[in-house]
Amino acid sequence: GQQLNQSPQSMFIQEGEDVSMNCTSSSIFNTWLWYKQDPGEGPVLLIALYKAGELTSNGRLTAQFGITRKDSFLNISASIPSDVGIYFCAGGFGNEKLTFGTGTRLTIIP
């Protein structure tokens, strides 16, 4: 099946640093979603974007829906230990049949 290109694949950062990851697609989407998945659990929705150019924040998280509708980024400011996990972007049309990114594994170095 189709997957979105998500980068970076993994990140090793120190606590307190900012994090940035992005997703790109060869086709447009009407919806971009960002999820976080902890080991052995299902993805948890972080931010949902429904409009090209939209910039939305959720606490220390900020995500934007690219103007071209083919990309999105997620920023995490002042990372903390509980931010560790795998982050997935997902593109869709009205939330139906989401296509997931390849994931970004975030590790925080003590």
Added chain:
Amino acid sequence: GAVVSQHPSRVICKSGTSVKIECRSLDFQATTMFWYRQFPKQSLMLMATSNEGSKATYEQGVEKDKFLINHASLTLSTLTVTSAHPEDSSFYICSAQGANNSPLHFGNGTRLTVT
């Protein structure tokens, strides 16, 4: 907030047996549910779309006779892995959508191990 419950969380079965996984929306009615499969260190791959009261729509390459989906009510969809083989071992995750444009919420997944 919206909660999706998936059961069981883990199951081990022998080759050739069948396993049923349940996905329930606890505080909303889900007209559509989705079933995903996730192999270790990989992303989620959509298997099928389950619509209440009608047949499921399967993605290309997913065998409908092997992965039976039933969505008999607005709060329950089941996935049955029939005649399971070791290569079916994976993490199966469901998600549910309520009213139009409401965000998808995911269950906690089911770890299937076929011995």
